[in-house]
Amino acid sequence: MNDEQEGAHLLAGVARLLRRASRLAGQRPVAEAEALVAEDLALGAYLAFCGVCQLLPEGYDVEGTEPGESDPALLLRAAELLLRQVPVDDQLVGLSKVVADVRDLVREAAA
Amino acid sequence: MNSAALGGVEDPVLRAELASRQSLLELTTNADDVLHSFSALVDAATDLSARMAHPSQGIDHSMAIARLAEMTRAVVDLPWPAPTQKHPHVPAPRQLDQAANLLRQAACAQPEQLSAGAAQRVRARMLHTVYVASHFVEVSLREEVRTQISRGERQRAAGVQALRDRVSTIEHVASAAVNGRPHQWSTPEPAMSRLSAAFAEWDIKAHRVLAGSPTGATLEAIALTQALATRTSDTLIGAAMEAGHLSRDAYQDRLGPALRETAHQWSALRGHLSEFTTARTLPPVELVKSSQSLRAAMRDVVLDRGATASAATIAARVDVVQAAGLARQSIGAGTDLALMARDVATGSHQINGPAAVVNRKLKEFNAQLQPGTRRDPLTYGLSVRDLTLGRDVMVPSVLRTPMVQSADLLAQHSMVALSAAAGARTPGLPSAGGAILAKGVSQSLGRSATERTLPAMGRELGPSVPR
Numbered sequence: 001m002n003d004e005q006e007g008a009h010l011l012a013g014v015a016r017l018l019r020r021a022s023r024l025a026g027q028r029p030v031a032e033a034e035a036l037v038a039e040d041l042a043l044g045a046y047l048a049f050c051g052v053c054q055l056l057p058e059g060y061d062v063e064g065t066e067p068g069e070s071d072p073a074l075l076l077r078a079a080e081l082l083l084r085q086v087p088v089d090d091q092l093v094g095l096s097k098v099v100a101d102v103r104d105l106v107r108e109a110a111a
Numbered sequence: 112m113n114s115a116a117l118g119g120v121e122d123p124v125l126r127a128e129l130a131s132r133q134s135l136l137e138l139t140t141n142a143d144d145v146l147h148s149f150s151a152l153v154d155a156a157t158d159l160s161a162r163m164a165h166p167s168q169g170i171d172h173s174m175a176i177a178r179l180a181e182m183t184r185a186v187v188d189l190p191w192p193a194p195t196q197k198h199p200h201v202p203a204p205r206q207l208d209q210a211a212n213l214l215r216q217a218a219c220a221q222p223e224q225l226s227a228g229a230a231q232r233v234r235a236r237m238l239h240t241v242y243v244a245s246h247f248v249e250v251s252l253r254e255e256v257r258t259q260i261s262r263g264e265r266q267r268a269a270g271v272q273a274l275r276d277r278v279s280t281i282e283h284v285a286s287a288a289v290n291g292r293p294h295q296w297s298t299p300e301p302a303m304s305r306l307s308a309a310f311a312e313w314d315i316k317a318h319r320v321l322a323g324s325p326t327g328a329t330l331e332a333i334a335l336t337q338a339l340a341t342r343t344s345d346t347l348i349g350a351a352m353e354a355g356h357l358s359r360d361a362y363q364d365r366l367g368p369a370l371r372e373t374a375h376q377w378s379a380l381r382g383h384l385s386e387f388t389t390a391r392t393l394p395p396v397e398l399v400k401s402s403q404s405l406r407a408a409m410r411d412v413v414l415d416r417g418a419t420a421s422a423a424t425i426a427a428r429v430d431v432v433q434a435a436g437l438a439r440q441s442i443g444a445g446t447d448l449a450l451m452a453r454d455v456a457t458g459s460h461q462i463n464g465p466a467a468v469v470n471r472k473l474k475e476f477n478a479q480l481q482p483g484t485r486r487d488p489l490t491y492g493l494s495v496r497d498l499t500l501g502r503d504v505m506v507p508s509v510l511r512t513p514m515v516q517s518a519d520l521l522a523q524h525s526m527v528a529l530s531a532a533a534g535a536r537t538p539g540l541p542s543a544g545g546a547i548l549a550k551g552v553s554q555s556l557g558r559s560a561t562e563r564t565l566p567a568m569g570r571e572l573g574p575s576v577p578r
Contacts, residue, residue, distance in 0.1 A: 015390060026335065027382050032371065036346060036419045039339040039378065043406055046335050050399045053390045062390035063465065063501065088128060088239045096239045096289040100246040103135035110136075111417025 003087065010086050011052050012062045014079045018049035018102070020067050021075035025109075028072070037108075041072060044105050048079075051098045073109035080106045119220030124159075124233050124240075127213035131243040134206035138251050142271055145251045146278075148207040150187045152244050153180045155214035156237045162218055163234070165227040172234035175288035179241055179281060186277045204251070207244055214240075235289075242285035249275060249282045257415060260427045302411050303429045307437055309401075309408035313340070314444040316401040320394070321451040327384050327462040327506075330455055332394035334381035336402045337445055341374035341528075343409045344438035344445070346419060351435035353422035361535035369528035370442070373449070376521035380452065383514040386472075387464025387506050442532045449518075449525035456511070456518035464506045466497035472510050 026042030053062060069075050080102050088095060131152075157180040160173040214237065225233065252275035259268035300308070317333050345367060352362040393399075412429055413420050425431060456462075470493050497504050 019390070022335075023382070023385050026338070026378050033419060035371070035374070036339070036342040036413065037417060039335075039342050039374065040406065040410065040414065042378075042381075043335045043339050043402065046332070047399060047403050047406065049390075050332075050393055053393055054396070061501070084129065084132070088236050093290050096242045097286060099132060099239070100135065100243055103132055103243075104250070107136050107138070108417050 007086050008056055008060055010082055011056055012060065012064065014082050014086070014102075015049050015052040015056075015062045016064060017067050017075050017079035017082065018045050018052060020069070021072040021079065021105075021109075022046040022049060024070060024075070025072040041105065041109055044101070044108070045072070045076065048098060048101045048105060051094065051101060055094050055098065073106075076102065076106045076109050120159075120217045120222045120225060120233055121229065123213040123217040123220070124236050127210040127217070128236050128240045128243070130206045130210040130213065131240045131247065134204060134210075134244065134247045135250070137204070137206060138247075138254055142252055142255050142274060145204050145207070145248050146183075146187050146274070148204045148211065149244055149248045150180075150183045152207055152211040152214065153183045153241055155211045155218070156180070156241055159214050159218040159222055160234055160237065162222045163225055163230040164223045165225070165230040172231070172238045172288070175238055175285075176234070176241060179245070179285055179288070182277075182281050182284065186274065186281070204247075207247065210240060210244065238285070238289050242282070242289045245278065245282040245285045249278050252278055253411075254416070257424075261415075261424055265427075302408070303433055303437075306408040306412055306429070306434070309405040310340070310437060310441050310444075313401050313405045314441070314448075316398050317448055318444075318451070320398050321448065321455060325455050325460060326392050326394075327388045327464070328392045329394045329398065330452060330462075331381055331384040331388050332398055332402060333448060333452065334377045334384060336405060337448060338374050338377035338381065339406065339409065340441055341370055341377060341445055343413050344441050345370040345374065346413045347425065347431070347434040347438040350422040350425040351431045354426055354431050356432050356435065357535060361531070366528065366531040366535050369524060369531045373445070373521065373524040373528045376517060376524050377449075380456070380514065380517045380521055383517050384462075387462065387468060387510075389465050389503060391503055392463070439532045442528055446525040446529040449521045453518040453522040457515045462506045462511065462514075463503040464510075466493055466500075466502050466504045469493065469504055469506060469510065470498060473507065476509055 022042050022045035025038055025045060028038065030038045056062065067075060067078070069078065083099060083102055086095065088099075153176070156176050160176050163173075217233075222230075222233070252271055255271050256268050256275060259265075259271060313336065317336070320329050321333065348357065348362060348370070349367060351357045352359055412425060412434065415421070415424055420428075422431075425434070473493070493504060496502070
């Protein structure tokens with residue numbers, strides 16, 4: 001696997017983690033007072049998922065084994081750790097924003 | 112190329128980049144410290160970039176870094192009217208300081224010996240580091256503004272907000288540079304006008320894509336955004352009620368519960384859709400961008416450090432009368448979107464899903480059927496090729512039933528919320544519901560809101576919505 005393929009493979013993993021975090025954040029039963037925060041996290045993770053998918057080569061299949069974890073905060077943390085392994089270079093336009101967005105989500109989910 | 116130089120430069124630059132990422136988990140609210148640390152980081156990046164022998168190729172990273180350094184110096188050198196207050200319990204932004212030290216260390220490791228390719232790589236990583244750090248500074252200043260507003264220190268808050276606006280521009284310049292596109296100058300807008308513009312843009316974009324050829328992914332993105340927008344409307348109107356601008360009875364008995372039920376149904380619809388959506392069909396980029404802008408604008412007003420902002424905090428950020436008026440307008444637009452979403456879910460629009468998921472769900476569905484029951488013809492429509500090639504196939508109508516039911520409930524609750532918003536009219540606030548109910552607004556599908564069928568409205572609603 002060359003660097004480009006490995007980068008795409010890692011990003012696909014990040015995308016799956018973000019998508020699952022979004023789904024779980026939006027579906028977990030929460031108290032009414034926390035619903036706004038949960039909806040915000042669900043949307044934030046989904047938008048980050050879209051951002052990651054846009055970095056992948058045209059036609060790249062993201063689908064794969066769904067992560068088993070069921071805590072959105074841990075899924076986001078895992079996505080952030082995986083994202084660290086994606087090399088930053090000027091070929092991957094848009095990665096910096098994804099990095100900042102995922103970091104923000106990790107911090108907010110932990111709050 | 113000297114391999115010792117390569118490792119000596121690239122390794123600390125890599126660690127500096129990780130340190131800047133780490134900073135985003137350790138927010139600091141001493142604006143002075145944060146800005147000076149950021150300035151030191153950008154200076155260190157400029158110095159390292161200048162020491163590399165090979166000029167930038169393609170995206171001019173060195174020019175971008177130098178420009179960001181100039182902009183940062185201009186902010187740091189401002190004669191501030193003492194906008195910030197030192198908080199002794201808040202640590203200095205050590206990750207940013209560490210990143211700056213690492214870049215200085217790299218500058219001492221013979222960066223002039225790097226090859227053109229390595230120099231390009233190092234500069235790209237440094238620019239990314241500066242961008243992430245600028246985002247950290249912007250978030251830190253935003254938190255400081257919030258802290259000062261919550262303490263009633265409005266003058267100080269205004270001073271830090273002015274700084275935040277300057278840093279926000281630096282972040283935009285850095286963002287444009289890492290993405291290799293020219294920066295478009297724009298003046299930072301106050302929270303209220305930003306929210307208003309974001310709602311208007313979202314309304315247009317969401318209507319446009321729903322009226323076009325909506326996919327499951329498009330509907331999912333709209334449902335997620337609308338769930339948050341509806342909760343935000345509820346929070347804004349609740350803040351207006353707390354401030355005495357709206358009848359407590361009208362909100363607590365009817366409008367509030369109807370809005371929360373509508374948000375819940377948007378979320379439920381999203382849940383059903385997400386079972387079938389894949390990354391193969393993403394929502395349009397324009398829609399995603401508009402959703403991002405709306406989310407950012409809403410967060411600025413209704414969230415406070417990972418929790419819903421109190422009514423007092425919201426009132427300190429925006430004019431609650433205006434905000435509630437905006438929320439009521441968005442209820443009108445949201446109702447129209449709900450009706451369109453129902454049309455998509457119940458109509459002939461093709462919603463696809465992965466063959467494996469459709470197959471599994473059909474098996475589950477068939478297992479529940481009584482012997483001799485006629486099965487959906489599409490039960491047998493899946494081919495082995497669909498499954499082995501992992502294709503997306505049409506979701507058969509039997510599997511769309513929960514989606515359709517959810518969309519029906521959404522439409523019903525939205526109409527109740529719209530009606531409640533119209534009924535809870537207060538002098539000075541624009542009415543969202545009245546005008547829409549009277550005229551109908553859905554030009555995009557050629558049918559007005561009042562022409563749509565509303566089966567069982569008021570009879571099959573959930574228990575939280577008053578009849």
